Amino acid sequence: MLVVEKRERGMVDFGHNGAVATLRDIIIDSRHPASLARFWAAILDDYEIAPYDEAELERLRGEGIDSPEDDPTVALVPGSGGPRIWFQLVPESKVVKNRVHLDIDGDHEPILALGATVSAEHDHWLTLLDPEGNEFCVFPLNTD
Structure with a gap:
């Protein structure tokens, strides 16, 4: 049985x-899930x-899909x-800014070489777009 008790203002303890x-x-x-998955795997x-x-x-063949390249869900x-991280096929292209995005640590130059583009430069990070226009932020690796 799940024990629920109230904590401070709005906090609830669910017993774990x-x-x-x-x-x-x-x-x-x-x-195109397969190509976007390859970008992120790289x-x-x-x-x-x-x-x-x-x-x-x-x-996949039973669903009429002959190649993993056409898989509608690539993990x-x-x-x-x-x-x-799953990439799932949707019929529409991205239209507006993402409500959720990934933050990663790394060198942005190789990411740009793989097909990302710069969306915005900030003091301590860059906002990039993946090949399908999804925003993500890259924070430089600590160089000390």
Whole structure:
């Protein structure tokens, strides 16, 4: 049984350190999931595109999809810890600013070389756009 008790002003204790959920996955809408997944796999440390085994390829073929390149849902999996990142096919292109974005630490130059573009420069970070126009922020690696 879940025990709920009130804490200070608006805080609720659900009986397990106050947490009520665990982050499972991050989903990013995309016009072409496979290519966007490759972009993010190239820039994120310890992430790779989930491998396709024969059972998964057979499942795709059963849906009329002959190649992983046309998979409507492509996953990046972390090597150790962290959530999976899914890229899912949507019919529309991005129109307005993202309400949620990723912040990453890294060197922006290789990211630009992979197809990102600069959206805004700030004092301590850059806002970039991935190849489909999704905003994300890059903070330089600590150089001391």
